[in-house]
Amino acid sequence: MSVRMIAFAVVATVAAVWARPVEAGRQTVCLQPEAFSGAAVNTAVLQYLYDGPAGKRLSATAQRLSRLIQLDTLLSLLKHESIGVLHLEIPPGSESQCPAARVTEMLLGRRPGGQPVSPGHALVLVGGRMYEEQGQIYVQSRLEFRRRDRPEELRLTVPDAAGRAITFTAGLPSQTIAFPPRRLTADDLKKIEANFAAAAVVRPHPSDTVPGKPLDVPSLEEFAYWVTDTKPGGWMKIQSQGSGPSGWVRAQIDPGLRARMPELLLVDGLVGYLRYRMDREGPRVGLPAQPPALVRDTLAQYLKREASNTASEPVALAHSLDATLRILETGPADRVTVPVEARQGLTRVTALIPYNPGAWGLRAIADVQACCGPGGTTARWEEVANTFLKALAAGPRDAVALANLEALYVLLSATPPSTPIAAAEIQRRLQEVRAVRAAIRGR
């Protein structure tokens, strides 16, 4: 059997989730991408595109980089439970038919072809470009994530004076991110590959002292594996779907690849974030997600690595995920509050990407409780309104900012005003926002 892709599924309650385990061995190419329908989060690594001069080819080592990324992703995501990791191969000559946006659409069921993720389940697509010159490999990654049929948003509810709940909603600043280019040497990659191969030994029992067979990276290109069980200490039991060895492997991440491509840490944190949100909001799949504090630790590691870089958008995303988790951790959906650390994090986001309307919108809704909720006295309503207006100054048609601004004035108009002038001003502003929304709808 010539299966040129590897597909992994990591599940704890295998029988319940994987009704058709043979799916794990199905060939998946970008033209017909096939997700694991039972996995809570599918992480798809779309083969990195070669961006060099015509007639030149990537070295064998560089060609295997996207598989190393997949292997790192698999091993690091094991802890999150109920994860599918795919490698989507781009057949020669099909590059123009497999842009990341189109593959994402197919995997989300918005475009025919392949097997999409299940409704409410999440997709993380990683891909990028690669170029090689004189032993140096330049690689640039791109990340996109979505939950199928579900917006990625934060909802905060604030009661007005009459006890009616006023809801504020904002999304993350961006769900498609390009990372800065990285430079690796061929020697770096060979070492990383060797470390993975040395660590990945298939043993009959979950113990380092039991002799086993190596599961080297080249052999991974030939087989598909299905993970049937896990044990503490990072052990996973793999079942070969081809002629490869089956048994126990200890998931050990080689730090070398993450040191050179810190974006893998962000992917790790993002998957933890998505798993946590699915646990809270459904559909629940498999065992509970990791506690958000551990996910935030991974995001903090990413932020530490990127501290000296100029990667504004990815760093802003990491801060946004961290702040959202901090808010969600405070309670059930209708009773979350906003810790000071979350507000500080979102202020950093607007400093990093002040041109992004979504960044201002997210920061503003996090400030609403502080100005206008019960006992909220640490912010003035005018400041919060101005933050929403900054979202509109950057993106004048930002529908989310307009809806939130209207909600803010509705909330304030039901609150006893500090002065008659303030009451009149709030009414004037409320009418104006409604007029602008109507004008935009009428266009």
Added chain:
Amino acid sequence: MRTRMGLAGAAVLVTILTSVAAHGEIRPCPGLGLGSPTFNILLDDLHQTETVKSDPLLADFTTRLRHALRSRLDGLTPSGGVVFEVLQCGGRKPVNASEFDDDALVAGLARSNVVLEVWGVLDGTATGGEIRERRAAITYFVVPVRADRTGAERRRGMFAVAYPKVARSATDFLELFEEAGEIEAYVSLGVGLRKLRDGDTGQAREYLCRAQHLVQKAWGTAPRPGSQEEAFLTYLRAQAARALAAEPGARLVGANAQCPGAEN
């Protein structure tokens, strides 16, 4: 810092440009067609002075630079489904901004959706047969600025930058472009102006605000009063204001509202 960049940069440009031919060649760029669905960036063949021609790192340099530019421009892609293509224009070698003083040439570029053309000269100092002090004089031609006929003043859309911006020794010419944060700014400006021309004022505003932030970040400090940079920033602000003024949301934020983060 700003003064140092402006004056020192200009001096280096003059030195380098006088060492190459007075006129280059503006051949058609292979692969560039009319009505292109992508926003295009043209990467011309950069002149290499006699001093640096023997640099082994210049083999495939344009290809490497193209890869670097494509990678960086991917960072601009997420907003609004805009797609960029960086075209390598083999044999196209302008050396003088006046070579672009041809309305037909500029109209053709605009029709082909070109937002930026990058051209210039690579130079260095040789010591003992080894090339040191690599430097580049790059001009960014933002085509939609030239095509913008609003206002009394015709703008050339040419922005010259000398690298390195501060004295340092680069072991490869590509390193010089790592500090070229203005590239994303000029591309955002180009896209913003095109969106403005097409009446998509909401998106235009977003790109023009992004351009303001990126260019100020690339400069590092506020422009000196009366400098070209200050004039450029004034122009950018005016275009962002034009975009906002056409939007109903201007009633809420004020027609003269600055882009967030670019108020100063």
